Amino acid sequence: MRLSSCVLILGGLFFANPAWSQGEGCNPDETIVDCVDRVVFRAIPELRKSTPAAGKSSTAAANTEAAVKNQAGAAASTGQANSTFTDLLPWFNMLGLLSDDDASDGTIALDLNFLLLRNRKDLVSHDSQLQWAFNLKPQPFEPLIAALPEDVQADRKKALQEKIDDTADSELQYTMSVVTDGLGRDFRRHFNQLANLIAPIVAEAGAPGDNQLRGEAQARFGAGLQKLHEDLVKMRPGDADGAVAARTMAEFRSDEKKLVDDFVKAQRADVAVAIAKHLDAVGAAIKNPNIKALANLVLLQPQLTFSLNRQIRNELVGPEAWGAKVTFERSFVDFNRFLKDPGDECSGIRNSSSVTPLSLDAAKSCLKKVGDYVAANAEDLENESRWKASLEYKQVDSWQYALPDDGVAMDRPKYDRVVASAGFGRAVPRSAAKDRVDFEASYDSNIDSDDNYKSRLVATLTYTRRFGDMDIPFSIVYANKSEFLEGVDKQIGLHVGVKFRGVEKGK
Amino acid sequence: MAGEKMFNGWFNAPAGSELVIAATGTTKNKFVLATLDGVVTSKTGAAERKISGILNTAIATEERIPLKASKIYVIDVDLTFITDADAVVEAQVELSGGGLFGKKFRTPISRKKDSVEAVTLFVSVLP
Numbered sequence: 001m002r003l004s005s006c007v008l009i010l011g012g013l014f015f016a017n018p019a020w021s022q023g024e025g026c027n028p029d030e031t032i033v034d035c036v037d038r039v040v041f042r043a044i045p046e047l048r049k050s051t052p053a054a055g056k057s058s059t060a061a062a063n064t065e066a067a068v069k070n071q072a073g074a075a076a077s078t079g080q081a082n083s084t085f086t087d088l089l090p091w092f093n094m095l096g097l098l099s100d101d102d103a104s105d106g107t108i109a110l111d112l113n114f115l116l117l118r119n120r121k122d123l124v125s126h127d128s129q130l131q132w133a134f135n136l137k138p139q140p141f142e143p144l145i146a147a148l149p150e151d152v153q154a155d156r157k158k159a160l161q162e163k164i165d166d167t168a169d170s171e172l173q174y175t176m177s178v179v180t181d182g183l184g185r186d187f188r189r190h191f192n193q194l195a196n197l198i199a200p201i202v203a204e205a206g207a208p209g210d211n212q213l214r215g216e217a218q219a220r221f222g223a224g225l226q227k228l229h230e231d232l233v234k235m236r237p238g239d240a241d242g243a244v245a246a247r248t249m250a251e252f253r254s255d256e257k258k259l260v261d262d263f264v265k266a267q268r269a270d271v272a273v274a275i276a277k278h279l280d281a282v283g284a285a286i287k288n289p290n291i292k293a294l295a296n297l298v299l300l301q302p303q304l305t306f307s308l309n310r311q312i313r314n315e316l317v318g319p320e321a322w323g324a325k326v327t328f329e330r331s332f333v334d335f336n337r338f339l340k341d342p343g344d345e346c347s348g349i350r351n352s353s354s355v356t357p358l359s360l361d362a363a364k365s366c367l368k369k370v371g372d373y374v375a376a377n378a379e380d381l382e383n384e385s386r387w388k389a390s391l392e393y394k395q396v397d398s399w400q401y402a403l404p405d406d407g408v409a410m411d412r413p414k415y416d417r418v419v420a421s422a423g424f425g426r427a428v429p430r431s432a433a434k435d436r437v438d439f440e441a442s443y444d445s446n447i448d449s450d451d452n453y454k455s456r457l458v459a460t461l462t463y464t465r466r467f468g469d470m471d472i473p474f475s476i477v478y479a480n481k482s483e484f485l486e487g488v489d490k491q492i493g494l495h496v497g498v499k500f501r502g503v504e505k506g507k
Numbered sequence: 508m509a510g511e512k513m514f515n516g517w518f519n520a521p522a523g524s525e526l527v528i529a530a531t532g533t534t535k536n537k538f539v540l541a542t543l544d545g546v547v548t549s550k551t552g553a554a555e556r557k558i559s560g561i562l563n564t565a566i567a568t569e570e571r572i573p574l575k576a577s578k579i580y581v582i583d584v585d586l587t588f589i590t591d592a593d594a595v596v597e598a599q600v601e602l603s604g605g606g607l608f609g610k611k612f613r614t615p616i617s618r619k620k621d622s623v624e625a626v627t628l629f630v631s632v633l634p
Contacts, residue, residue, distance in 0.1 A: 032516075033514065033515060033516045036514055036516070037512050037513060037514040037515070040514065041513035041514040041625075041627055042511070042512075042513050042514075044513070044625070124565070127535055185535070185536070186535045186536075187533050187534065187535065187536065187537065187538040187565065187590075188533060188534065188535065188565035188566070191533055191538075191563055191564070191565040191566075192563070194538065194540075194589070195540050195561050195563070196561070198540055198587065198589070199540060199542050199561050202540065202542055202585060202587050203542060203544065203559065211544075214544075215546050215554060215557065216554070218545065218546045218581040218583070219546050219548045219552045219553070219554045219581065220552055221581055221629075222546070222548055222552065222579040222580070222581035222629055222631070223548060223549075223550065223551060223552025223579060224552075225516065225629055225631075226518070226550060226579055226631045229518050229519075229631070241519070242518075242519075244518070245516075245518050271627075275583065275625050275627070278544075278585075278625070279585075279623045279624065279625060282585065282587060282623045283621065283622070283623045286587055286589065286621060286623070287621065291589065292589075295538055295589050295590060299536065
């Protein structure tokens with residue numbers, strides 16, 4: 001190759017200035033701190049073996065943006081200017097009020113937790129949720145339609161449906177989950193226990209001596225940054241205190257800026273590398289399956305919840321009602337049961353209110369105990385077996401509605417019901433996916449002995465088929481009597497539904 | 508990762524002030540561990556002692572580090588995401604007589620489970 005060609009190629013490479021080298025200098029609008037942040041510390045992911053994944057917030061923002069765009073697009077395409085409740089959903093989502101934005105099951109829930117007073121206590125004692133759930137497909141009250149002459153049912157139903165808007169059927173729900181050492185699936189209650197068990201593993205991650213090297217790099221960085229600051233102060237003796245830190249690169253002379261650029265370049269190869277190495281070591285250490293098992297055990301804790309609900313309905317949808325329910329649910333494997341006999345290694349984390357720091361050896365031994373417990377209960381964990389029992393009181397308001405043209409005048413009295421339920425469910429492994437089988441039996445009593453309603457036994461068997469992020473539940477419902485007197489002695493119903501699982505909902 | 512900062516520094520804080528650090532991110536069903544790993548040095552960089560500890564990310568307990576004359580503090584807040592979580596690290600230098608030295612620092616860090624990040628804080632103290 002001729003010399004002129006070599007010069008051209010090298011010159012081209014020089015001026016091409018690859019992206020990584022462009023990032024090493026400070027930008028004109030940056031202060032020293034801004035530049036160190038960007039060039040040294042935000043460059044650490046490039047130096048790591050495994051680049052961390054970004055969080056969901058950006059995805060959520062993108063989804064919201066897409067939802068807003070879609071909504072805007074839909075409005076533009078139909079040319080309609082009128083706003084409905086569903087038009088507002090993307091905006092509720094942007095405000096963080098949308099608790100359940102999955103409308104595929106026909107419901108949407110607004111999160112009203114900001115109305116609840118929440119105190120930050122050392123140990124959380126309960127978790128409260130306030131939601132307003134909307135049925136996005138409200139229908140005319142079934143007994144009203146059934147009371148119409150058969151030949152006009154379809155037409156009347158259509159006409160009544162047009163009078164029902166998106167907000168005609170909603171439910172205000174308050175749920176309180178008890179959180180104690182033994183109850184509640186809540187990381188906050190067990191923070192000290194988990195943190196003191198995992199922290200020694202994090203602190204000591206890496207090869208022997210690596211932490212010492214990281215400490216030395218931190219020390220060099222600190223002393224170097226202070227010396228840089230002092231040198232820059234000396235170069236302009238008359239400046240006020242704090243002037244150097246506040247100055248942007250555009251305001252530095254070229255000799256001053258060179259000092260900053262040289263410093264960040266050196267630290268990019270020193271402290272940034274040491275931190276990247278440490279983070280990689282911690283990343284490898286927390287892949288320990290026993291740490292995941294530990295977190296999972298907390299999310300399998302027994303659960304006692306109380307809920308109150310008030311149905312708010314248009315009269316065409318049916319009577320309004322309120323109810324109260326208490327539910328207890330538990331698995332066969334959980335953090336409680338592990339802590340019953342965790343061994344001396346774990347004694348420091350046995351009680352959430354009096355945790356003592358564990359040594360590295362104790363933390364490792366305790367995590368091994370977690371692994372032993374999980375291995376000994378592998379079948380129950382795999383099956384995700386759990387049972388639950390609940391007791392519910394419900395009061396349904398009186399309801400009147402007349403369609404004189406069709407000779408229909410309905411008058412239903414107020415009535416009370418008590419529903420006791422018990423259920424059991426477990427997973428059914430099917431290749432990589434896990435289907436579920438759940439059985440629930442409930443006794444729905446008519447405590448008013450009103451002739452319009454019957455006490456009845458309802459049994460539901462649900463098989464949930466899982467396809468990726470989609471669940472398809474098939475339910476067979478048996479009731480020994482119809483809820484309303486319609487001349488039916490026994491009922492068997494078949495329901496099929498589709499549910500999309502959100503990222504957060506996990507399993 | 509808009510809005511994220513992985514470093515902040517305060518030059519020449521008065522002796523007797525305090526560096527106050529807190530982190531949040533642990534919720535009912537999200538768990539993030541925040542640990543401190545730092546070093547206190549002389550102006551020449553000679554290490555004098557280590558700083559370590561755990562920040563309670565469930566209730567944002569403040570860790571208060573008294574700042575001594577002529578020392579340099581470099582502290583990493585290591586964030587270990589055991590589940591997906593949205594952490595926030597906050598730090599400020601509080602003057603002994605009340606008020607803040609410089610600006611309060613706040614950075615949100617949202618990551619998937621198994622991610623690990625470090626936010627580095629630097630404070631130099633006047634003689």
